[in-house]
Amino acid sequence: MSQAFTKSMARNIFFGGSTFFFLLLVALTFDTMQVLPKRDHRENITPAVERGKLVWEKNNCIGCHTLLGEGAYYAPELGNVYARRGGGEFIKAWIKSRPAEGTPGNRRQMPQFNLTDQELDDMVAFLKWTGEINTAKWPPNIEG
Numbered sequence: 540m541s542q543a544f545t546k547s548m549a550r551n552i553f554f555g556g557s558t559f560f561f562l563l564l565v566a567l568t569f570d571t572m573q574v575l576p577k578r579d580h581r582e583n584i585t586p587a588v589e590r591g592k593l594v595w596e597k598n599n600c601i602g603c604h605t606l607l608g609e610g611a612y613y614a615p616e617l618g619n620v621y622a623r624r625g626g627g628e629f630i631k632a633w634i635k636s637r638p639a640e641g642t643p644g645n646r647r648q649m650p651q652f653n654l655t656d657q658e659l660d661d662m663v664a665f666l667k668w669t670g671e672i673n674t675a676k677w678p679p680n681i682e683g
């Protein structure tokens with residue numbers, strides 16, 4: 540004869556399970572709070588990085604690009620562009636050299652933003668800082 544599944548057994552499973560998963564949630568939350576500050580190296584957020592983020596937002600770069608996976612899939616991932624292109628000179632030259640009228644015959648175009656030298660330097664500082672976030676090796680390949 541199989542044993543009856545009593546009300547009190549059901550209650551114990553409910554309260555035991557709830558307590559276990561609540562404690563697990565608290566532990567994982569605590570762990571995240573400990574680990575995140577080390578991974579995003581926020582101590583390296585200089586005024587230039589902050590200004591670069593504003594240039595990024597003002598010009599809606601994310602309307603075409605992704606940054607660490609977030610954003611639009613029209614243009615390449617830029618979270619690792621600093622490493623991909625070996626530093627800031629390429630990035631500045633690229634942004635500066637976009638033709639004002641677009642490139643004829645090329646359907647995927649990046650506009651000319653007419654950024655000042657200061658804005659270009661700040662943008663590079665922002666992309667360098669972003670590239671140094673510990674993302675556990677994501678994106679998995681350097682082309683983004």
Ligand code: HEC
Nearest residue numbers: 598599600602603613614615620630633647648649650652
């Ligand atoms: C209208 C869409 C659009 C916007 C907005 C845009 N881009 Fe781009 N961007 C592109 C496209 C498309 C490419 C790739 C072109 C190609 O491969 O020929 C590109 C390429 C780049 C590259 C070179 C990537 C590489 O791997 O070589 C950089 C750097 C870049 N963009 C930076 C920016 C920044 C910074 C902003 C904001 C100021 C921005 N883009 C805004 C469309 C855009």
